[in-house]
Amino acid sequence: MEIYKFAYQIIEEAGRIIRDSIDDELHIETKSNPNDLVTNIDKETEAFLTKQILNTYPHHRILGEEGQGRDIEDEAGTIWIIDPIDGTLNFVHQQENFAISIGIFIDGVKYAGFVYDVMNKKMYHCKVGNGAWMNETQLKPLKNSELKSSLISTNPIWLTKDKLADIYKLIIDDARSTRAYGSAALDFANVAKGITSAYLTMRLHPWDFAGGLILVEEVGGVVTNQLGEPLNILEANSILIGNKSIHDELLSQYFLPHTSLLKKIHTERFKKNK
Ligand code: 2AM
Numbered sequence: 001m002e003i004y005k006f007a008y009q010i011i012e013e014a015g016r017i018i019r020d021s022i023d024d025e026l027h028i029e030t031k032s033n034p035n036d037l038v039t040n041i042d043k044e045t046e047a048f049l050t051k052q053i054l055n056t057y058p059h060h061r062i063l064g065e066e067g068q069g070r071d072i073e074d075e076a077g078t079i080w081i082i083d084p085i086d087g088t089l090n091f092v093h094q095q096e097n098f099a100i101s102i103g104i105f106i107d108g109v110k111y112a113g114f115v116y117d118v119m120n121k122k123m124y125h126c127k128v129g130n131g132a133w134m135n136e137t138q139l140k141p142l143k144n145s146e147l148k149s150s151l152i153s154t155n156p157i158w159l160t161k162d163k164l165a166d167i168y169k170l171i172i173d174d175a176r177s178t179r180a181y182g183s184a185a186l187d188f189a190n191v192a193k194g195i196t197s198a199y200l201t202m203r204l205h206p207w208d209f210a211g212g213l214i215l216v217e218e219v220g221g222v223v224t225n226q227l228g229e230p231l232n233i234l235e236a237n238s239i240l241i242g243n244k245s246i247h248d249e250l251l252s253q254y255f256l257p258h259t260s261l262l263k264k265i266h267t268e269r270f271k272k273n274k
Pocket residue numbers: 036065083085086087088089155182183184185203204205208
């Protein structure tokens with residue numbers, strides 16, 4: 001079976017298992033801080049997907065948020081980058097608005113991306129060159145827009161960080177309005193769908209953006225970090241995505257004037273940090 005179809009099927013199956021257990025009591029642990037949570041379902045979903053993949057493709061490599069493949073240093077072979085639940089806080093507090101995210105890369109070349117909105121049963125999926133889809137409906141090419149007449153998405157936490165607040169305040173002030181959804185993968189899907197025009201955030205890991213990256217590019221959107229550089233699929237980075245013209249506007253007018261500050265943050269904190 002084609003890898004793409006196989007991936008589609010196991011992600012749907014993982015989603016079905018999560019929906020079936022949505023009312024069960026969760027076992028919740030904290031990770032880096034009291035608000036950084038992981039549940040038994042995050043771990044079980046990553047284990048389920050890993051088992052399915054390696055049973056069928058023993059030579060494939062897997063990088064997952066909950067522990068798989070943290071030692072992957074190079075892009076050789078077929079690599080699956082997995083976030084079993086993106087939006088864990090939404091999962092815990094809302095029992096909705098979370099996604100399974102998977103990006104597949106072959107020898108470092110983008111192959112396919114999936115973002116599954118589990119509770120709404122919406123599979124955003126794409127294979128490079130074949131357009132982006134939501135279930136059986138093809139997503140339309142993105143329309144260009146200006147910041148002043150656009151909805152954008154970001155996390156308000158960046159307004160609490162001294163130096164970054166200056167950049168983010170200006171953008172939020174100039175946008176038509178700002179949304180905060182709590183799932184980076186769904187933020188990518190929302191931009192691919194055109195319901196938001198841009199998404200910006202200071203720090204995502206490969207598993208947060210690997211599934212959504214190709215979706216946005218397949219509808220003509222632009223995906224870079226906040227210095228306008230392409231994302232490395234094995235490194236944490238800042239994120240700036242949007243339709244072509246709003247991406248250009250945000251980069252040239254709001255981020256590039258702060259290049260030295262942003263470069264400092266990137267080199268000190270993000271690179272080589274999975
Ligand atoms: P998660 O739910 O898989 O942990 C929430 O705004 C978004 O940011 C989610 O996609 C979430 O992914 C991600 N996220 C949560 N904690 C993070 C952290 N410490 N650094 C970067 N991204 C994080």
